[in-house]
Amino acid sequence: MELSDYIRVLRKGWLLIVVFVVLGVGAAAAYSATRSPIYTANSKVFVSTQTGNNANDLLQGQNYSQDRITSYAGLVSTPAVLQPVIVGLHLDMTAGQLSKQISASAPLNTTLLEITATDTDPKRAADLANATAESLGNVVQALETTDADQNVSPVKLSRVQDAVVPLSPSSPNIPLNIALGLLVGLAIGVAVAVLRETLDTRIRTEHDIEAISPAPIVGGITFDPKAPSRPLVVADDPFSNRAEAFRTLRTNLQFLNIGEDAEIITDGEPVGRTRGRSFVMTSSLAQEGKSTTTANLGLALASTSSNILVVDADLRRPKLASYLGLEGAAGLTDVLLGKVELADVVQRWGKSNLYVLPAGRVPPNPSELLGSKRMAKLVEMLEEQFDYVLYDAPPLLPVTDAAVLSKITTGSLVIVAAGRTHKSQLRSAVASIEQVGASVGGIVMTMVPTKGPDAYAYGRYGYGYYGEEQADGRGKKKRSRAEKKAEAARA
Template identity: 55%
Template sequence: MELSDYIRILRKNWLVIVALTLVGIGSAAAYSLTREPQYEATSQVFVSSQAGSTVAELQQGNTFTQARVTTYVNLVTTPIILNPVISDLGLENISANGLAEKVSASSPLNTTIISITVTDPSAAEAARLANAVAASLTEQVEDLETLPDSDASPIKLTLVKDADAPFVPVSPNVPLNLALGALVGLALGVGFAVLRTVLDTRIRSTRDVEAITERPIIGAIPFDPRAKERPIILKEDPTNPRSEAFRALRTNLQFLDMDGGHSFVITSSMPSEGKSTTAVNLAIALADAGKRVVLVDADLRKPKVHEYLGVEGGVGLTDVLIGRVHLTDVLQQWGSRSLYVLPAGKIPPNPSELLGSAQMHALLEAFSRDVDVVILDAPPLLPVTDAAVLAKRTSGAIVVVAAGDTSRHQLEGAIDALETVDAKVAGIVLTMVPTRGPDAYGYGYGYGYGGYGYGGHAPESPKPKPAKASTRRARRSAETAPEQVRTGAPKGSASIDDLL
């Protein structure tokens, strides 16, 4: 990963990092407050040689003394030194081993000074013990070093510094503990953020898409918390930044080199990624640009186009494919635009077979001759094969990916499903893209998306609008007179060219 990736991870998980850092500081503070204060008192003993009067003898004696100092340091915590201290001070509730845990000794390199340090919850007791241990060491070493045939020891220990009662405890070291707690909490927070990012397989930005496929990202639809209320944003609020995103998608689509083709399947890897709202809004945007557009609801499993646009959906594509009605009977113009909608009609038991039939192929060819752009809203790719079947007969498939919802494996599976049947992938459209934060998409100059919170798609379909009286009559007529509609268009009806 690059430095920018780590910065994005930190920005994305800063709350967790701060929280764990505070937890670390709080834990260190709690530990420090619950520990009993400990005081240290230190006394010092000087070791010297009493033998020799010449320079050579003194030098030899000094070498001997330095060699013995290490032995005396180790001798400080032994029972032979500590038992007299316990007896002299009347310490009945402690043993030599227990007292040894409080006592430590050291000697600086190339010196003959021994520092004796005692740690105790009482400052006065620590000083008293340190002085007593120093006195006991002085006496016991003199006895140990005195030879049987001599009255004096060649080594002399002198107490050169008495231990004083300290005013400030050495433990707990609150500033140090707080600093260590903050560092540990920060390290845990950063580690958690990196691990969370590595284990997160969801697609959250264009960088994740680019890591999976080389197909161009032709659109990014920003997240809109009100998308459920207004799925057809180009109708509800044409000046909304989300509307501008669909217009940008329209522009990018016109620049795609698809060998002169102009029919596109809008699909996704899984449901609820915004494919239907993308198909509808894209069709409206193309019609607003003066294109003659046919929007076909080819989702013969869960059709939504007629609900979004509020058109009659009782009869449609399935009825045309089985020859039950003529195309001109069910192709409906939407508003005053040059947009014509072919609903899905009744849900058949064999959607894949119908969409891959010769009748469907002939219908797509007819549309391609008579209109500028054909948009087909198809089912998701992973649950069923309908979209892959359609994509092979069109100019290409536009795969819709929901940011923060679709996983990398799902997108890879969707693209593989298309490539398996040699279908072209025209491009990728990201929906529900964050408008602020580290994963926000750069929408370009002038829109100011980061401050509005617009974008996204409707995860659920709105309630369909009541059909007009004329469309209700048309549906009843198609249901009660199947023989008439199967034989072709009613007398006096227009051809598709006349209608378009």
């Protein structure tokens, strides 16, 4: 993943990250609130030796004290030191229990011993530290005294700092706990967001497509929640961003140079040549916007004064005729079976240069009809009569119709629904086309989000020069001259 991908993941999973941060802070606050406050008091003891007054004796005494101070620190937690403390302070606990509240440390290269006591009562914490320092001095003096010393210990422990009653608890450290909870929640949230993105197999960006197929991405159609009620957005709302995306797709398709003057071979025999003007519009699965893309692309191409034919080659679930408001009882199936002439079933859409060949009756053998020599001859004839021919074919994964048809046309335009099509599905769809010796001319992304982190890469596909609506001075939507002409063409 690149840096831009991580930024997109963070933008996409910001809500999840915030939830984990709140949970982390909440858990830290709850933990701090349920913990009893602990107070800490410290006393310091200076360790010295009673030696001569010359410099050599003083140096030897200091070295002796430094060597012994670690041992004295270990004596702090022993019953010999703690039992007198328990008796003196009238504590109801054992020396083992008290040792968990007392600790000692000696800074390096010093003869200072710091005794630390903790307790839920601040005054008792200070009393424990002072009493332990006093008891340690007595124990050390008794241990270091020998008969040779004539009951005088060569080591002396002097308390140089008495423990004072602490004013605030040392634990729990609420600011520190909350900061740790925030950092832990942030780390978990980012990790979960990245993991979710890694495990997500749906195609969301053009990078996902580029990792599967080298075919160019020729367009990106923005998502429109009103698409089911107005499938022909190029005619119904020509100044919308979505209509502009179809015109951008039209421009890219005009510059797409694949299969120019290629030979059509069916059953091992050449049956004609294609001039690079016929494209199969297909997808991996249903409900990816294949038929609406075909219809709107046909309308966009027809607006350039070219003669465009849209063929409903989905002989299983034809939709183009209903989208375009045309009669679809007779069409491609009847032409292939020799029951009608082509000119009798091709219909003109309004007064535009768009012509439509409906699917006709649903046959029992769609794949055989689309892969027949008669179909190959029809493809060649249609390319001679029209500038562009678009075939709305069934999805690639359920049936082989589109792959069979791709073999006798210029190439395929595979429709991919952003956030819906899985990578494995697109990979299988591309493989099914290549297995028959055909090529994927380009890939069109549909349902591209207009907002959010997944929308950043597709801004170039639809610029929306004109805005979505023009209002008059009273705030009502004003119908443009182009919209009126589009309605007249449909009529």
